[in-house]
């Protein structure tokens with residue numbers, strides 16, 4: 001196997017930089033044939049994966065594996081580059097991507113049961129993993145004729161507002177206080193959040209309208225927000241997406257929601273709506289923040305079509 005590692009040394013509040021020498025030692029001890037590409041700026045992993053696939057197209061080694069080393073953002077960018085490349089250059093054999101989790105949230109690794117200890121994750125990549133088809137979330141912005149992908153989730157409302165506030169916090173990059181910036185952001189959003197209007201159109205089901213939405217998240221994996229088990233049954237191995245709509249809860253409903261999440265029974269609550277669909281249409285009103293795999297989408301109204309596309313993933 002020839003491994004192409006795209007590493008974001010800044011992932012996990014520079015955790016990737018700290019562990020990179022040890023990763024290189026494990027690669028050498030395993031006699032792995034690899035090449036490293038370092039991301040130099042945000043979104044660089046998109047270009048790097050396109051560049052690798054372009055080079056591989058001329059040499060076409062069938063035994064190549066791309067490794068995204070970083071957090072969920074680095075994986076998102078790497079897969080986005082792959083999708084863009086193969087959309088422009090359709091190919092019978094697509095190079096699989098693996099994930100080495102050295103970031104902070106690592107929801108994708110949790111969702112696919114990839115070991116959170118990078119030593120074990122790397123050992124799996126180097127031996128035992130094979131190429132398996134996963135279903136990556138795909139959205140089309142119907143108003144702006146744009147499209148994109150998500151490996152984890154696409155959220156409008158509560159989760160996106162938390163991401164936005166945490167990103168603005170001066171504590172974000174601090175190894176210890178970074179976690180508190182998220183907690184402070186969550187508390188702030190819960191107190192001040194104004195519900196919004198949303199129309200949902202699942203395939204083959206009549207349109208549903210909600211007037212006071214708190215959280216509207218479409219997920220490809222069970223987790224969001226750094227380990228919250230929002231849809232325990234969600235899986236990238238089926239071609240469905242899971243949508244969770246939470247209407248603005250009262251204080252006691254919020255306490256109930258949080259407690260039931262721990263029991264994995266929150267989806268039975270009356271003010272929570274769960275859809276498991278191959279295709280979804282979502283329309284929201286007003287200036288609302290959105291997030292995709294933990295990255296901000298901006299504040300606007302959304303008019304989206306969502307489904308999944310298939311991609312080979314290198315996993316045990």
Ligand SMILES: Nc1ncnc2c1ncn2[C@@H]1O[C@H](COP(=O)(O)OP(=O)(O)OP(=O)(O)O)[C@@H](O)[C@H]1O
Nearest residue numbers: 012039040041042043071072073074103104105106
């Ligand atoms: N050289 C760089 N300098 C600054 N930012 C970078 C660089 N390379 C990548 N980035 C950006 O760093 C951001 C965070 O990366 P990533 O999501 O992988 O780590 P994380 O936030 O620690 O992990 P997680 O998303 O799992 O919480 C991404 O938006 C990415 O574009």
